[in-house]
Amino acid sequence: xxxxxxxxxxxxxxxxxxxxxxxxxxxxxxxxxxxxRPRYEEKTAPCSAACPAGEDIGKIEMLTAQGLFKEAWxxxxxxxxxxxxxxxxxxxxxxxxxxxxxxDDPIAIHSLERFLADTAERxxxxxxxxxxxxxxxxxxxxxxxxSGLAAAWFLTQLGYACDVFEASAEAGGILRWGxxxxxxxxxxxxxxxxxxxxxxxxxxxxxxxxxxxxxDLKSGYQAIYLACGxxxxxxxxxxxxxxxxxxxxxAFLSKVRAGDTPACQGTSAIIGGGNTAVDVARSIVRLGGxxxxxxxxxxxxxPAFGDEVQMALDEGVELVELVAPAQIESADGRCRxxxxxxxxxxxxxxxxxxxxxxxxxxEVIVDRLFKATGAEAxxxxxxxxxxxxxxxxxxHCTLEKKNGGPVKIYGGDxxxxxxxxxxxxxxxxxxxxxxxxxxxxxxxxxxxxxDGCTVGNGPSLSMEIYMGGERRLRNPHVxxxxxxxxDYFRYSPRxxxxxxxxxxxxxxxxxxxxxxxxxxAMREAERCFNxxxxxxxxxxxxxxxxxxxxxDQSAQGRHINYDYCKGCGLCVVECPRNAMTLEExxx
Amino acid sequence: xKQVLEGSQAVAEAVRLARVQVVSAxxxxxxxxxxxxxxxxxxxxxxxxxxxxxxSEHSCMAALIGAQSAGVRTFTATSGQGLALMHELLHWxxxxxxxxxxxxxxxxxxxxxxxxxxxxxxxxxRDTGWIQFYCxxxxxxxxxxxxAYKLAESVALPVMVVLDAFFLSHTYEPVDVPEQExxxxxxxxxxxRFELDPKNPCTFGPLVPPAVYMEMRHDMAAAMDTALxxxxxxxxxxxxxxxxxxxAVEAIACDDAEIVFVTSGTITSTARLVLxxxxxxxxxxxxxxxxLFRPFPVEEIRKALKGAKKIAVIDRNFSFGASGIxxxxxxxxxxxxxxxxxxxxxxAGIGGRDVTPEVLEEIYWKTKNSAAPERESVWIGLQExxxxx
Numbered sequence: 012x013x014x015x016x017x018x019x020x021x022x023x024x025x026x027x028x029x030x031x032x033x034x035x036x037x038x039x040x041x042x043x044x045x046x047x048r049p050r051y052e053e054k055t056a057p058c059s060a061a062c063p064a065g066e067d068i069g070k071i072e073m074l075t076a077q078g079l080f081k082e083a084w085x086x087x088x089x090x091x092x093x094x095x096x097x098x099x100x101x102x103x104x105x106x107x108x109x110x111x112x113x114x115d116d117p118i119a120i121h122s123l124e125r126f127l128a129d130t131a132e133r134x135x136x137x138x139x140x141x142x143x144x145x146x147x148x149x150x151x152x153x154x155x156x157x158s159g160l161a162a163a164w165f166l167t168q169l170g171y172a173c174d175v176f177e178a179s180a181e182a183g184g185i186l187r188w189g190x191x192x193x194x195x196x197x198x199x200x201x202x203x204x205x206x207x208x209x210x211x212x213x214x215x216x217x218x219x220x221x222x223x224x225x226x227d228l229k230s231g232y233q234a235i236y237l238a239c240g241x242x243x244x245x246x247x248x249x250x251x252x253x254x255x256x257x258x259x260x261x262a263f264l265s266k267v268r269a270g271d272t273p274a275c276q277g278t279s280a281i282i283g284g285g286n287t288a289v290d291v292a293r294s295i296v297r298l299g300g301x302x303x304x305x306x307x308x309x310x311x312x313x314p315a316f317g318d319e320v321q322m323a324l325d326e327g328v329e330l331v332e333l334v335a336p337a338q339i340e341s342a343d344g345r346c347r348x349x350x351x352x353x354x355x356x357x358x359x360x361x362x363x364x365x366x367x368x369x370x371x372x373x374e375v376i377v378d379r380l381f382k383a384t385g386a387e388a389x390x391x392x393x394x395x396x397x398x399x400x401x402x403x404x405x406x407h408c409t410l411e412k413k414n415g416g417p418v419k420i421y422g423g424d425x426x427x428x429x430x431x432x433x434x435x436x437x438x439x440x441x442x443x444x445x446x447x448x449x450x451x452x453x454x455x456x457x458x459x460x461x462d463g464c465t466v467g468n469g470p471s472l473s474m475e476i477y478m479g480g481e482r483r484l485r486n487p488h489v490x491x492x493x494x495x496x497x498d499y500f501r502y503s504p505r506x507x508x509x510x511x512x513x514x515x516x517x518x519x520x521x522x523x524x525x526x527x528x529x530x531x532a533m534r535e536a537e538r539c540f541n542x543x544x545x546x547x548x549x550x551x552x553x554x555x556x557x558x559x560x561x562x563d564q565s566a567q568g569r570h571i572n573y574d575y576c577k578g579c580g581l582c583v584v585e586c587p588r589n590a591m592t593l594e595e596x597x598x
Numbered sequence: 599x600k601q602v603l604e605g606s607q608a609v610a611e612a613v614r615l616a617r618v619q620v621v622s623a624x625x626x627x628x629x630x631x632x633x634x635x636x637x638x639x640x641x642x643x644x645x646x647x648x649x650x651x652x653x654s655e656h657s658c659m660a661a662l663i664g665a666q667s668a669g670v671r672t673f674t675a676t677s678g679q680g681l682a683l684m685h686e687l688l689h690w691x692x693x694x695x696x697x698x699x700x701x702x703x704x705x706x707x708x709x710x711x712x713x714x715x716x717x718x719x720x721x722x723x724r725d726t727g728w729i730q731f732y733c734x735x736x737x738x739x740x741x742x743x744x745x746a747y748k749l750a751e752s753v754a755l756p757v758m759v760v761l762d763a764f765f766l767s768h769t770y771e772p773v774d775v776p777e778q779e780x781x782x783x784x785x786x787x788x789x790x791r792f793e794l795d796p797k798n799p800c801t802f803g804p805l806v807p808p809a810v811y812m813e814m815r816h817d818m819a820a821a822m823d824t825a826l827x828x829x830x831x832x833x834x835x836x837x838x839x840x841x842x843x844x845x846a847v848e849a850i851a852c853d854d855a856e857i858v859f860v861t862s863g864t865i866t867s868t869a870r871l872v873l874x875x876x877x878x879x880x881x882x883x884x885x886x887x888x889x890l891f892r893p894f895p896v897e898e899i900r901k902a903l904k905g906a907k908k909i910a911v912i913d914r915n916f917s918f919g920a921s922g923i924x925x926x927x928x929x930x931x932x933x934x935x936x937x938x939x940x941x942x943x944x945x946a947g948i949g950g951r952d953v954t955p956e957v958l959e960e961i962y963w964k965t966k967n968s969a970a971p972e973r974e975s976v977w978i979g980l981q982e983x984x985x986x987x
Contacts, residue, residue, distance in 0.1 A: 026754050026824075027817045028792040029667065029694040032804040 041557065045578030045596050049551075051567055052592040053485045054543030058120060060467030060489050061108035063407075063429075063437040064091040067475065067482060068105055068120055072539035073546050075123055075532060081136050084127040088138050089475050091436050092164040092207055093157060095132065095199040098125025099524065100190055101433045102316050110542050113492040116505035118539050125524070126532040132202055140210070141478060146170040148233040148450050151417075153220040156184020157432045158238035158423030160204060161439025163212040165474055169447045173212050174232075178219035184240055186432065188265040191290050192520040193297070194319075220393070229416050234446050238423035238438065239393040241386035241430060247282065251339030252382075256346040260291045260383030267294050275300030277378030280348060282306075282336055284313035288383035289320060292328040296517050302328045303377070307335040307353050312362035326517050333365065337372065339380060346380045349373075388425050395421035403445075403457065406470040407438040410445055412454060420446060437471065444477050481566075490542035490589045499550075499587035506535040545590040551582035603773045605766040606631035608736040609675065609701045609759070611773075612743030614645050615781035616699075619670035622650035622661045624680060627713045628763040629703040632675040655680040659687035659698075666696040667802065669793030671747065674698070677763065678705030678719045685723065688756075692727030692818065694803060695791075697750030699743065700728075702760045703767045704863070704914075706949040714950020715763040717863065717915035721891075721923040727818055729757040729825055730891040732862040736771040741842055742889075744776070745832055748785055752828045753821040760891075762914075763950065765864040776840060784839050822893040829890065846890035849902035851877070855884025857965050858906040858939075860928055862888045865912055865946075865953050872958040883962060888924065896931040903932065906939045910965040912958070913975070914947040921975045942968070943975040951979065 056069035067086050074083035087094040098121050109117030130136070150166050152159040155177035163173040181187050182204050186195060208214060218224065220239055228235055244259045246252065260281065266273050275298040281288045284306040292302035304323075306313060309332045313320055324330060334350040341347075352371035355363045388394050395409035396402060403410040408422035422438030424430045444464065448457045462469075464476045467489040476483040509525040510516075516523055547568055552560040559576040562569050571582075583593040603611065609632045613621070621640060623633040640649035650665075652658045655676050662672040676684065681702055691698050706716035720730060729749065733739045739761055746757040761767055776784075794802070806814060829846055837843040848866075851873060852858055861869050866887045876883045886902045888895075903909055909932075913922025920926060925943035932938040942965050947953035957978055964976065 026791065026821065027695060027814070028754060029696070029802050030804060030806050030814060031792070031800045031802040033798075033800045036801060 040574045042559075042572075042574045042576050045573070045576060047578035047580055047593050048573070048596045049571060049576065049578065049580060049583045049591055049593050051545065051569075051571075051590065053545060053590050054488045054490050055467040055485055056542035056544065057108040057110055057467075057489050057491070058105035058118075058542075060471060061104045062466070063104070063431070063433045063471055064097070064440065065437075065466035065471035065473040066090045066105075067473070069539065069541045069544045071127070072118060072120075072123060072536040073541045073544060075127065075536035076539065078529070078533060080127055080130045080529070081134075084131045084136065085138050085140065087124060087127060088140060089480075090440070090473060091433070092161055093203050093432065093436060094124050095128030095203050096157070096186055096195060097433055097436070098122070098128050099195050099199065100186075102431055110490065110492040110495055110540055111538060114495075114497055114500060115502050119506050119508065119535050122506060122508050122524075122527060123532055123536055126527055126529075128199065128203075129526050130529070132199070137209075138206070140168060141480075142168050143170040143478065145172075146450065149174070149231060150234045150236060150446065151176065151228045151232040152236045152238065153224075154184060154238040154240055154423065155182035155204075155214055155216070156238060156240045156423060156435060157186055158240070158435035158439045159184070159236060160207050160212075161436040162236045162238065162422065162442050163439075164207050164210065165440050165443035166446065167207075167210045167212055168474065168478070169443060171446075175212060175214045176218040176220060176224060177214060177216045180216055182214045182216060188268050189261060189287070189290070191264065191267065191294050193293070193516065193523050194290070196522045220390075222392075232417050233450070234418040234420060236439075236442050236446075237393060237419060237421045237425070238435070239388060239390070239425065241388055241424040243387055243389045244382050245385045245387050247336060247382055247384065249336055249338055251341075254339055254341050254346065256341070256344075256377075256379045257339060258379060258381050260287050260381040261386060263291055263381060264294065267298075272298060277301065278303060279379050279381060280305055280346075280375060280377040281381040281383050283383035283385070284308060284315060285383065285385065286315045286319065287386070288381075289315040289323050289328075291381050291383055293319075293323050293326060294520075296326050296328060297520055303375070304328060304330045305334050305336065305348070305350065305375075306330065306332055308363050308365050309333060309355070322516070322523070325513050333368075334373070335367075342376055345376050345378055347374055347376050348380060350375065386424070386430075393421075394425050403454065405441055405445060405457075405461065407434065407441040408445065410442075410449070410457075412449070418446065418449060440472055440474055444472065444474070485543065486592070488543075494589040495540050495542060496585065496587045496589075500538075500540065503534075503538055505538070506531050541588050543589050546588070548587060550585045550587065551591065554581045554585040556581065599775055599777070600772050601775050602770050603736055603740075603775070604631060604768055604770055605733075605736045605739050605761050606703070606768065607635055608740040608773050609743055609761070610635035610639065611775050612740045613673045614639055615776055615778060616671060616673075616744060616747045616785055617782075617787070618645070618647055618673045620648050620650065620662065620665035620672045621645075621674065622652055622658045622665070622672070623674050623676065624652055624655045624658050626655075626677050626680040626705075628705055628767050629675040629677045629680075629701065631767065632701055632703070636673070655683040656687060659684045659691060662698050663687060663691055663694060663696060666691075666698050666790075667694070667792070667794050669788075669790035671788040672698050673700070675701040675703065677703045678707055678713075681719050681723060682707065685726070688723055688726035688728055690803070691756045693814075695754035695818075695821075696756060697747070697754055698756040699746045699750055700756070700758050701743065702758045703763050704760060705763050712949045713763065715765060715863075715914065715947070716949050717760070717913070717923070718917075720758060720760045721915050721917075723758070724892055724923070727755065727822075728892065729755055729822070731757065731759050731889055732891060733759065733761045733766065733889070734864060734866045734887065735766065736769070736773045737842070738844060738889075739766065740773055740775065741836065741840070741844070744781060744785060745829075745836055747788075748832045748835075749825060749829055751788060752832065753825045754791060755818070755821050755825060760863070762864045774840075780839055784836060826890070826893045826895060844889050845898075846895035847898045847902060848885075848887040848889065850885040850887065852884035852886060852902050853905060854882055855905065856882040856907045857962060858884040858886050858903055858909050859958070859961070860886045860888060860909060860911040860924060862891070862924060863914065865914065865958075868953060868955055869912075869958055872955050872962070875955065876959070876962060881962070881966075891927075894927055894931065899928065899931045900935050900938075903928075903939065908942060908965050909939050910942045910944060910961055912944050912946055912953070912961060914953070916945055916948065916975070925975065940971050942971040944978055945975050946978040
C-alpha cells in the first residue's frame with residue numbers, strides 16, 4: 012500500500028465516521044425495564060425540624076441566596092412574627108442541627124434571619140401574608156410577651172379578631188422589659204410589634220391580668236389565651252434573702268429598660284447561671300460597676316448562651332463556679348454572702364449534678380446581691396390547672412374547656428420546659444391552631460390535625476402546612492448529612508459576625524452585633540445545602556442518560572418520562588440535596 | 599526557540615501548540631508531568647481548554663470519546679495499568695473513528711509493582727485500532743505529537759505517541775519548540791467529519807448487524823493503510839516548515855551492514871553509539887529504528903533489511919508463550935519476502951533495567967557468533983535471584 016499515492020487511496024478508501032442511526036427508537040419503551048423508580052420528593056431539612064417555630068430555613072436561605080430578600084422574609088413571617096427579635100436573641104438550635112456542620116461549619120442562620128429583618132426595616136417592606144376569611148369568634152390574649160403576640164399574629168392569619176391585654180406601659184414582655192438593649196434594640200422590637208398591630212391586632216396596655224379582668228372578658232370573647240410569662244424571680248430560700256441589699260435580677264433589668272440608671276458602683280454579685288444572670292452582670296458593667304456571677308455548677312453547665320458568657324467574661328465580668336449561697340448577712344451596709352462549696356457528683360443530662368463539698372464554705376462581701384436563679388409566674392393561677400378531664404395538654408400549651416364561659420388556653424413560659432422566645436412563639440402558634448380546630452371541628456379534631464402539621468417528626472409545627480401550603484407535600488423525613496451529595500459543595504468559611512470591640516461595648520448599651528451587607532448574606536446563604544429541597548440545579552436533567560427528565564411549565568419545572576426512564580437512579584444519586592427518592596417499582 | 603525540556607514537557611508543549619480543547623486524565627506515574635503541565639496551562643489560561651478530572655482511566659477515555667464526538671480536539675496521557683484499564687474504550691474510540699491523541703509513557707505492568715520502562719503495556723494494545731509511534735528523544739516527542747494530530751484527523755483514527763518512562767519522560771534535553779504561528783500553519787483547526795448535534799438527533803454507536811459490521815472493520819483496515827501513505831506526505835509538510843523528518847522507520851548504515859539491530863524507543867540512541875564503536879573496529883553493524891508500529895511499515899522494513907545477513911531484534915517487552923513482540927512483527931513482515939535473513943530475538947531492559955552499550959555489544963557478539971537463532975528468545979543479563987520463603 013505504501014507505494015500508492017494518497018489520492019489513489021482516498022478514492023479507494025473513503026473515510027468513514029462513527030456508526031450511527033437516525034431511525035427512531037421511540038417505539039421501544041425502555042421504561043418497561045425499570046425495577047426502581049425515581050421521583051421528585053422534597054424532604055425536611057434538619058434545621059427546620061430543630062426550630063421550635065418550624066421556620067422553613069432551607070427555603071429561606073435559598074431565596075436569600077437568590078437575592079429574593081422580601082420573599083425570604085415573608086417565608087419567616089409565615090412561621091414566626093419575630094425575625095428581627097429571634098435573629099438577635101434566639102439560641103438558634105437550628106445551627107446545632109445544620110448538616111453543614113459535618114462538612115465545615117453550620118450556616119449562620121440567625122445572622123441571616125436578622126439580616127432579612129434589617130432589610131425589611133431599611134426598605135420599609137410590608138409583608139404579604141395569606142389570611143383566611145374572617146371568623147365570628149373573638150380571642151382575648153392575656154400578656155403581650157412573645158407568646159401572646161405570636162398567638163395574636165397566627166390567630167389573625169386564621170381569621171380571628173384578637174385583643175391583647177398587657178399590664179405594663181408597652182407591649183413586648185420579656186423582650187421589652189427583660190432583655191438589655193445591647194442585645195435587642197428597641198426599634199427592632201417595636202417594628203415587629205407594630206407589624207402585628209398592622210394586621211388588625213389590638214394591644215391594650217396598662218391592663219393587668221386580674222381575676223376581675225377575666226370576668227369582664229367572659230362576655231365578649233370565646234377564648235382567652237393566658238400567656239402571662241414568668242415575671243417573678245424565684246426565692247433563694249436562704250436566711251437573709253430579704254435584707255436591703257438583696258435585689259431581684261428581673262426587676263433590675265426592667266428598671267434599666269425603663270430608662271433608669273440604678274446605682275451600681277462597687278461590687279455586685281449575681282446568683283444564677285442563666286441569661287438573666289449574665290444580662291444583669293453585663294448591664295452592671297455598662298453602668299460602671301464590677302460584677303461577679305456566683306454559680307452552683309460549672310461554666311459549661313450554665314444555661315446562658317455560651318457566646319454571651321464569653322462576651323461577659325471579655326467585658327470583665329467575673330465568674331465563680333461551684334458555689335451556692337447559704338446565708339446572707341448585713342455588714343456595714345454591705346452584704347456578706349456565705350457560700351457553700353459544691354462538687355460535681357455526676358452527670359444530669361448534659362450538665363453536672365452537684366452536691367455540697369463537705370462543710371467547706373467561703374464568703375464574699377459585696378455592695379449588693381442580685382437573685383437570678385430562675386423565674387416563675389407572678390400569680391399561681393397564671394399556671395395551667397392540674398390534670399383533669401377538661402384539660403388537653405399539648406406539647407407547647409394547655410387547653411381548658413369547661414362548660415359555659417370561654418375556652419382558656421395557657422402558653423408561653425408557664426407551659427414550656429425551655430423558657431425561650433422561640434418556644435414562646437411555638438406556644439402561640441400551637442394555641443392558635445388548637446383554638447381554630449376547636450372552633451371549626453370540635454375538640455377531637457385537634458390532636459389529629461396537629462399531628463399532620465409537624466415539621467419532620469415534630470414537635471415543631473408549621474402554620475404553612477396547617478393552612479394547606481406547598482410545604483405540606485414534603486416528606487417529613489429529616490435529611491441527614493450522609494444523604495447530601497457533598498461532592499457538589501466547596502468548603503467555604505462561615506461568615507463572621509461583625510461586632511463592636513470590647514472597649515466600645517462596655518461604655519454603652521449600643522447593640523453589639525452590627526449589620527451585614529447583602530453581599531455577605533447572599534454568600535453565606537449560598538453555603539446552605541438546602542437539605543431536601545429542589546433549587547432547580549437541573550443535575551437530574553443533565554445526568555439522565557435516557558433523556559427522560561423533561562422540562563415543563565409545572566412548579567417543579569420538570570418531570571420524569573417513565574416511558575423511557577430505566578430507573579438507573581443517576582438523577583437521585585446526583586441530586587446534591589436529596590430532593591429525589593428512588594423506590595422499588597410496584598407492578 | 600530552543601528550550602531545555604523533559605520529554606513530558608515536550609508532549610505538553612505540542613498539545614498546547616495543537617490548540618487542544620479538552621484534556622482529561624487520571625494521574626499515574628510516570629506520565630504525571632505531562633498532565634501536571636497541561637492542568638497548569640488550562641488553569642492559567644495559557645491553553646484555552648477544559649481540563650476534566652475523572653475517577654479512572656476508563657472514564658477518562660469515555661470523556662474524551664464524548665468530547666471528540668462533540669467536535670473538538672482532545673488529549674490524554676497515561677501509563678501501564680492506566681492504559682490497561684482504558685482497553686475497552688480504546689476499541690470504542692477507534693471503532694467510532696475518533697482522532698483522539700494520547701501520550702503513553704511505557705511502564706511495566708504489575709505485579710510486581712514497577713513504575714519503570716517496559717513496552718508491554720502499549721504493545722498489548724496493538725490490536726485496538728490505534729496508530730502507534732515510538733519516540734527516541736524529546737525533539738521527536740514534540741514533533742511526533744504534532745504529526746499525530748494531523749495524521750489522526752486525516753484518517754479518522756486515534757494515535758498513541760509512546761515514550762520510555764524516565765529515560766525519555768523525565769530526561770531534560772534541548773528541544774526546538776515551534777512557534778504557535780508555525781504550528782498553526784502545519785495543523786489547521788480541527789474539522790470534525792461528524793459531531794453531535796442536538797438538532798439532528800441520532801443514535802451513535804448503535805447495534806451494527808453482520809451485514810454491515812465486516813465492511814465497517816474493513817474500512818478501518820483500509821484507513822490504517824491510508825495512514826501509512828498519509829504519514830509520508832504529512833512528514834513532507836512538516837519538513838517544509840520545520841526542517842525535520844523521521845520516517846516510519848529509520849535505516850542507519852544498513853546498506854552494507856551484515857548484522858542489523860532492530861530497535862525502538864531510547865535504546866536506539868544507545869545503539870547509535872555502539873554502532874560507531876563497532877564500526878570503528880571494522881564490525882559491520884546497522885540499525886533499523888522502528889518509529890511507526892501501527893500500521894506496521896512492512897515494505898520499508900523489508901527494504902531496509904534486504905541486505906542484512908543476520909537480524910537482531912531487541913525487545914523491551916515480552917509476549918508470554920511467544921517472544922518479543924517486535925521480533926514477532928519483524929518475522930511476520932519478512933516471512934513472505936522471497937529471501938530474508940534469520941531473525942534473532944533478544945529480551946533486554948525489562949521493567950526499567952538499563953540497556954547499556956555493553957548489553958548491546960553482548961547482543962552483537964552473540965548474534966555474530968551464533969550460526970542460527972535459538973528457537974526461544976534470549977534474555978540478556980538475567981541474574982541469579984534467591985527466592986525467599
